[in-house]
Amino acid sequence: MQGLDVSQLKHLVVQPTLEALGLGGETAINLLTGTALAESRCAYVRQIGGGPALGLWQMEPATHDDCWNNFLCYPAGRRFSRVLQGMLGTDQPKSAQLVSNLRYACGMARIRFYRASEALPVQGTAAELSGYHKRNYNTLAGAADPVANTAFFRQAILS
Template sequence: MTGLDVRQLKYEIVRPTLIALGLWSPAAENLLTGTALAESRAAYVRQVGGGPALGIWQMEPATHDDCWTNFLRFPAQSRLATKLQSMLASDLTRQQQLITNLRYACAMARIRFYRARDALPASTDAAGLSAYHKNHYNTAQGAADAAANVAFFAEAIAA
């Protein structure tokens, strides 16, 4: 199955979203583009096999809610919370927008990574970006394979 055109995903969705959040960097751009490829091939909006993950970044509702409850609701993050609120459509829940609203879903994936204490790898380090994805977006028990996913991050870098 093929998904979104990777160049369009990177330059028409990821980059403008990260710039709007004030969290753009070449490394973040390649990390978010590679994450969509690694998680869903930028094609699936529901987790294959019936799991809970939603959208092309395959964020689980519990992870989404944790970002709001334990990070975005605090005054120190009010700027980010306001930016995220401005990305929402008024007729759907936030969780539903992980599927329907690419900008919001990308922004929430960036927030998940932003909460990590480790610095982002170099923007051209596909293996480093893949390992960062595994360590900070997936879990040790999760299905992501950092070695196998290097190709997705290389594709994101090349786009």
């Protein structure tokens, strides 16, 4: 399966999106790029098998809505909500834009990670990023395999 060019996604979508949110840096950029690879292979915008996950970052609408209802509407999240609102189009509901709006979908995935109680990995190696993704984006019962997904995070780092 051929997906998006990973280097273009990393440098033309992920990096400027995270900078706009003020949540950038090399580790975060590699984490979000690797997450898109691990979750969708940078190719699928709807979950294979008919599940609810949407977009390259395969965020479920319930997770999306939780970010808005329990973080972005409160003082701690308002600075991020203003930036994310600026990324939104007006022709679709917010959660539908996880499919069609790369910047918004990336920004929401970063907010999901930002809300995690665990800090970003210090070294940011492929193995650390893959493990972090499993613990803080996927679920214990989820399909993500941190050993197998290490290759995706390595690709993100090298792109």
